[in-house]
Amino acid sequence: MMYADLALINGNIITMDSKKLRAQAIAIKNQRIIKVGTNNQISQLINDSTKIIQLEGRTVIPGLIDTHIHVAAFGRHLDWLDLTDCKSIKDMQTILKNKISQTIPNKWILGRGWNEKNFQKNQFPNRYDLDTIAPNNPVVLYNQSGNLCLVNTEALCLMNINSQKVKLLKENTIKRDLITGDPTGILEGKALDLIWDSIPEPDQKDLLELTHCACLKILKAGITSIHWMVLSYLEFSIIKKLKEKGIPLRIYAIIPFEIWKKEIKQTPSHGLKNNTFKIGGIEIAIDGYLANKTAALFKPYNDGSYSTGNLFQSSQSLYASVSDIIQSGFQPVLHAMGDKAVELALEAIEKLMKKTEHQNTRIRLEQAALINKNLIDRTKNKKIIISVQPCVINSEFKTWNAIDNLGSNRARWLFPLRTLINKKILLIGGSDCPMEPLNPFQGIQKIVDRKFFPEESITLTEAIAMYTINAAYSTNEEKYKGSIEEGKIADLTILSIDPTVIPSNNIKNVEVETTIVGGEIIYNKRV
Numbered sequence: 001m002m003y004a005d006l007a008l009i010n011g012n013i014i015t016m017d018s019k020k021l022r023a024q025a026i027a028i029k030n031q032r033i034i035k036v037g038t039n040n041q042i043s044q045l046i047n048d049s050t051k052i053i054q055l056e057g058r059t060v061i062p063g064l065i066d067t068h069i070h071v072a073a074f075g076r077h078l079d080w081l082d083l084t085d086c087k088s089i090k091d092m093q094t095i096l097k098n099k100i101s102q103t104i105p106n107k108w109i110l111g112r113g114w115n116e117k118n119f120q121k122n123q124f125p126n127r128y129d130l131d132t133i134a135p136n137n138p139v140v141l142y143n144q145s146g147n148l149c150l151v152n153t154e155a156l157c158l159m160n161i162n163s164q165k166v167k168l169l170k171e172n173t174i175k176r177d178l179i180t181g182d183p184t185g186i187l188e189g190k191a192l193d194l195i196w197d198s199i200p201e202p203d204q205k206d207l208l209e210l211t212h213c214a215c216l217k218i219l220k221a222g223i224t225s226i227h228w229m230v231l232s233y234l235e236f237s238i239i240k241k242l243k244e245k246g247i248p249l250r251i252y253a254i255i256p257f258e259i260w261k262k263e264i265k266q267t268p269s270h271g272l273k274n275n276t277f278k279i280g281g282i283e284i285a286i287d288g289y290l291a292n293k294t295a296a297l298f299k300p301y302n303d304g305s306y307s308t309g310n311l312f313q314s315s316q317s318l319y320a321s322v323s324d325i326i327q328s329g330f331q332p333v334l335h336a337m338g339d340k341a342v343e344l345a346l347e348a349i350e351k352l353m354k355k356t357e358h359q360n361t362r363i364r365l366e367q368a369a370l371i372n373k374n375l376i377d378r379t380k381n382k383k384i385i386i387s388v389q390p391c392v393i394n395s396e397f398k399t400w401n402a403i404d405n406l407g408s409n410r411a412r413w414l415f416p417l418r419t420l421i422n423k424k425i426l427l428i429g430g431s432d433c434p435m436e437p438l439n440p441f442q443g444i445q446k447i448v449d450r451k452f453f454p455e456e457s458i459t460l461t462e463a464i465a466m467y468t469i470n471a472a473y474s475t476n477e478e479k480y481k482g483s484i485e486e487g488k489i490a491d492l493t494i495l496s497i498d499p500t501v502i503p504s505n506n507i508k509n510v511e512v513e514t515t516i517v518g519g520e521i522i523y524n525k526r527v
């Protein structure tokens, strides 16, 4: 008789397995799920050495998979000061003072969240308020909306902003004292770019520490696997170091084509053998982003500029690169945001699919944000996976004003998830953290309780599938994870409440109580 190492009993198990939708209990041995069934069935697999989790009716779902996250950027954000609760300049100074006491001189200090409307007499802070506390560290503090920044004198010096340069820059981007003409320390608009040109990239040691913290936060959010959108070679080299540190998070690295070609393609190793780290996708940018109007469109943006965005690839270059990726044994990840870019991607894919050896390749379209009926018909039945970041959908409509910028006829076809699912196109879900919140339930709520073109809302089960079984399929791992089934790896997330029985505008408040990776309890809120 094979007894379980770990058993979860008396629960509400949402399996995401279409053959057996719900169960009461799970038995785990050697990292794998050995039985999913009733309490009675599982109790027969329990002996004295079995560890038991009494679920007391709580809900269990497969470990969540975040299919699009920028871990290094997220780690760097965790180090930022949170100024949202400041009620005065003095409060800001207190938080800064505390940080200074733990920071070596010359190191940059970043923060965000202040709002002068919360301050006494709406007093606007200036660089001297920071200089008294931080004379030796450059300090950059974004306001709540992120469109404006307070910096100290040290930061201004490093940015090379002096009274000479101020005159050269537009008056509204670097604020000046009305009497002396000196910069006040408030920067806006284009001047914010100067900051990012000056802040040095973190070194390997810092980056390792920051990404380690980020991974722990990710696990705490109930996420057991991530698709890590790598931005630099250094970031890529960190992943193996994190694994040496024993981070259990399963990592599928997605690497920009140029970095892969230059620095990684020749390396024989594609990751680790134990399924916890793999170089999987190679990303090609076909166009830019809607938010800065660089996504490539058939017809101009609605701003009177006649601009149709930017295409970074020709048909030939794209086809050559995609073939190279597939022949090297990796997955093509094609960033295509505008309809014109999506068409270019489809053209390359159609050409590839004519070769029988490529017909089973799972190709991933990143975003495919603006699409139309013709493109949707060309997408289906081609093993194309569309990677969606649900919180981005909301931001495109709400913050970017997609309806104004595209016109409502086109905006109607911006992320039409219901239509895509009806056409049997496979969707996967990611956070795009730190640009958007990490919490997967926040993303799920955005597409179930969709505010813009609500006819494109999807069901909760469909949304959970995007973060579980569909995400597993997208990396050829659907036999291994993504649902709670016998034989699969025991990656599980225990929730405070059943998301299927609460109002859809409350989904974001679902809390993760426990995260289990490969049968090990990695995070437990209750202890």
Ligand SMILES: [Zn+2]
Binding pocket: 068, 070, 229, 432
């Ligand atoms: Zn992203």
